[in-house]
Amino acid sequence: MALIVQKFGGSSVADAKKLFNVAGRVTDAYKEGNSVVVVVSAQGDTTDDLIAKAHEINESPSKREMDVLLSTGEQISISLLAMAIEKMGFPVVSLTGWQAGMNTDSNYGSARIKTIDTERLKRELDSRRIVIVAGFQGINKYDDITTLGRGGSDTTAVALAAALGADVCEIYTDVDGIYTADPRIVKNARKLDDISYDEMLELASLGANVLHNRSVELALKYNVKLEVKSSFERIPGTIVKEVGKVEKMLVRGVTRDNNVARISLVNIEDTPGKAFKIFSLLAKKNINVDVILQSIGRGNTKDITFTVEEGSLQAAIDVLQENLSSIGATDVKYTKDISKVSVVGAGMASNPGVATLMFEALYDANINIHMISTSEIKISVLIDQKDAENAVRAIHDKFKLA
Amino acid sequence: MALIVQKFGGSSVADAKKLFNVAGRVTDAYKEGNSVVVVVSAQGDTTDDLIAKAHEINESPSKREMDVLLSTGEQISISLLAMAIEKMGFPVVSLTGWQAGMNTDSNYGSARIKTIDTERLKRELDSRRIVIVAGFQGINKYDDITTLGRGGSDTTAVALAAALGADVCEIYTDVDGIYTADPRIVKNARKLDDISYDEMLELASLGANVLHNRSVELALKYNVKLEVKSSFERIPGTIVKEVGKVEKMLVRGVTRDNNVARISLVNIEDTPGKAFKIFSLLAKKNINVDVILQSIGRGNTKDITFTVEEGSLQAAIDVLQENLSSIGATDVKYTKDISKVSVVGAGMASNPGVATLMFEALYDANINIHMISTSEIKISVLIDQKDAENAVRAIHDKFKLA
Numbered sequence: 001m002a003l004i005v006q007k008f009g010g011s012s013v014a015d016a017k018k019l020f021n022v023a024g025r026v027t028d029a030y031k032e033g034n035s036v037v038v039v040v041s042a043q044g045d046t047t048d049d050l051i052a053k054a055h056e057i058n059e060s061p062s063k064r065e066m067d068v069l070l071s072t073g074e075q076i077s078i079s080l081l082a083m084a085i086e087k088m089g090f091p092v093v094s095l096t097g098w099q100a101g102m103n104t105d106s107n108y109g110s111a112r113i114k115t116i117d118t119e120r121l122k123r124e125l126d127s128r129r130i131v132i133v134a135g136f137q138g139i140n141k142y143d144d145i146t147t148l149g150r151g152g153s154d155t156t157a158v159a160l161a162a163a164l165g166a167d168v169c170e171i172y173t174d175v176d177g178i179y180t181a182d183p184r185i186v187k188n189a190r191k192l193d194d195i196s197y198d199e200m201l202e203l204a205s206l207g208a209n210v211l212h213n214r215s216v217e218l219a220l221k222y223n224v225k226l227e228v229k230s231s232f233e234r235i236p237g238t239i240v241k242e243v244g245k246v247e248k249m250l251v252r253g254v255t256r257d258n259n260v261a262r263i264s265l266v267n268i269e270d271t272p273g274k275a276f277k278i279f280s281l282l283a284k285k286n287i288n289v290d291v292i293l294q295s296i297g298r299g300n301t302k303d304i305t306f307t308v309e310e311g312s313l314q315a316a317i318d319v320l321q322e323n324l325s326s327i328g329a330t331d332v333k334y335t336k337d338i339s340k341v342s343v344v345g346a347g348m349a350s351n352p353g354v355a356t357l358m359f360e361a362l363y364d365a366n367i368n369i370h371m372i373s374t375s376e377i378k379i380s381v382l383i384d385q386k387d388a389e390n391a392v393r394a395i396h397d398k399f400k401l402a
Numbered sequence: 403m404a405l406i407v408q409k410f411g412g413s414s415v416a417d418a419k420k421l422f423n424v425a426g427r428v429t430d431a432y433k434e435g436n437s438v439v440v441v442v443s444a445q446g447d448t449t450d451d452l453i454a455k456a457h458e459i460n461e462s463p464s465k466r467e468m469d470v471l472l473s474t475g476e477q478i479s480i481s482l483l484a485m486a487i488e489k490m491g492f493p494v495v496s497l498t499g500w501q502a503g504m505n506t507d508s509n510y511g512s513a514r515i516k517t518i519d520t521e522r523l524k525r526e527l528d529s530r531r532i533v534i535v536a537g538f539q540g541i542n543k544y545d546d547i548t549t550l551g552r553g554g555s556d557t558t559a560v561a562l563a564a565a566l567g568a569d570v571c572e573i574y575t576d577v578d579g580i581y582t583a584d585p586r587i588v589k590n591a592r593k594l595d596d597i598s599y600d601e602m603l604e605l606a607s608l609g610a611n612v613l614h615n616r617s618v619e620l621a622l623k624y625n626v627k628l629e630v631k632s633s634f635e636r637i638p639g640t641i642v643k644e645v646g647k648v649e650k651m652l653v654r655g656v657t658r659d660n661n662v663a664r665i666s667l668v669n670i671e672d673t674p675g676k677a678f679k680i681f682s683l684l685a686k687k688n689i690n691v692d693v694i695l696q697s698i699g700r701g702n703t704k705d706i707t708f709t710v711e712e713g714s715l716q717a718a719i720d721v722l723q724e725n726l727s728s729i730g731a732t733d734v735k736y737t738k739d740i741s742k743v744s745v746v747g748a749g750m751a752s753n754p755g756v757a758t759l760m761f762e763a764l765y766d767a768n769i770n771i772h773m774i775s776t777s778e779i780k781i782s783v784l785i786d787q788k789d790a791e792n793a794v795r796a797i798h799d800k801f802k803l804a
Binding site: 016019020050053054056057058061062064065066068069071072075076078079080082083084086087093094096098099120143144145 | 418421422452455456458459460463464466467468470471473474477478480481482484485486488489495496498500501522545546547
């Protein structure tokens, strides 16, 4: 039969009842004769509680010690889920990140998986045990515990699926699949049966809070078939896989991301190397920059505007203020009251009409566009946050996604 | 300077304030130029909370998974203490049991330390870091997490002190040393400056809840100098070490242990092998038996009476009831309403008057003795639990220990 990797998030394992629900999903797959590897996150608010505990003692603890602390959250989950599965009478073993052979680099707090030593995993699967693996964590070459940062458990699941050659990696979540738009905003949003990696990647990075783009990138790289489905309802989800060019549907979905801040450096001296200077300063602080827009030079100065995640705003402002004179700008301006609204679809590149249609929808809804960014398969606009939900609805209607 | 191992129990690290108190003790020793290894237990009620969490899911989970769960308690403590020490500006690193090289057997829940691979510990100490080690836990040959069971953190500390050749192993507790009797029962009990391993061993196993006898045994075996002292007050404690024969004081202390249950098997067929049969049944269930008393055979039957810890009573009754016919007894009787009161002192063996004096004290206080057990350096009696405190006071007075 098949080898299945299942991943359950923190809200799916938050209490005893939910753990038994998960145990039921896991043992059903096992009873069908499949080999099952399960990746779990920390229960409910455990991670936040541990962070609060740490900050009570030290507002800026070393990342190494933070990882020692945070990794206990998933270790608690794996043992409790294993106990639930034992209770149901199935053979099971829990493995921490280091026991599961998750070797990472030493970037504590946001480590990258380097290799997976699958020997133990395979041995446990060969003895027909259900294997529960702690998500989000690994071990570096110094035998120190690391954590993978945002989207860590999804990444663990996909990486395990790739390393073990799993037939499918099932991501169980609060929602039952990928929609053409957030159903809380757009009432007639429609669930997609399948979606390509590229499209999912754009959706993930554009605010569809279902799969972290890091895990989708990994799935694309290793051709891991993903299925996003509900933890609670037993219905088919959305399959993410390599699909043939879809000509009939240009746009697969509309997303909104409020977790965006815009920063502008104004009156920068118009000499070469300025962009390099600015973005290398930000990269050193591990700040990811998204949309970048540089004004056409007027006289001897120019402006550079870009967006970052809201959580990185303060750090970005700090490093830019410190280096304002060496950058050669007069001022740093910023706002958090913006949203990024995007349309995504693999058929878009060859259809210039898509952008026009999107801008028309926004014009009809009287929404002002601040910045525009395009790629092969998506178009994003920055607009005022107050307009974002209207924009999503207007675009969803305009493209007849319902 | 010296190499010091310090051990702090769960109540000493229960919250942020207490963690900083501990951090202060640790860094003071470090500032004096010493190399410092610190062993900590789980915070306050953490272990009990984790056990409750497990039992909510499975009342009898596998011991392997229980150890995965319980070991998170100490892992949380080590990281938080390291963060407190970082906050005070000292170099520090936390190590879990497996990182600290604590290799144990595979007896989950009550594993024994086999070897300690000190390579990492020594490397960290050589780079002048304070090393925080998770007590109570280790790793077996399968790379699975184990816990050491009762007295585990004391055992970790003493084992580390032995492996590293530490100059002293300081055990920090709620009390400020070893007393001639429990100060809560006997008002004029006196703190001892020092005590021999043998005496401490008897006191520990007889209900002085300061050091677990397992850790004292280990200290004796490897000649580790122990000091029992207060976590909170900065005063000298009691030193446990090899001391010369003490002739002037026969009795060093009086203890009471309420955690005792008495079991009697009555009307056992008086044929050879019965005691072997009974105690091997109990040993298989990992039940420790303490005082044993066998009645002189009367006709063709005899009675065997013995004591176990209260926590083992139910398991002992169960296994004996199941095998009652093969043991050849008619009935199992038991009671929990008893206490063991003991006097301990290395000078006792050569002074037969000690037992007489003890029995006289109990007679004067009108206390009935159920069973008597003696060793080279202690005399224990089993009495009704209601009489126990009176008995301790009466004996303490009789031996003029104040």
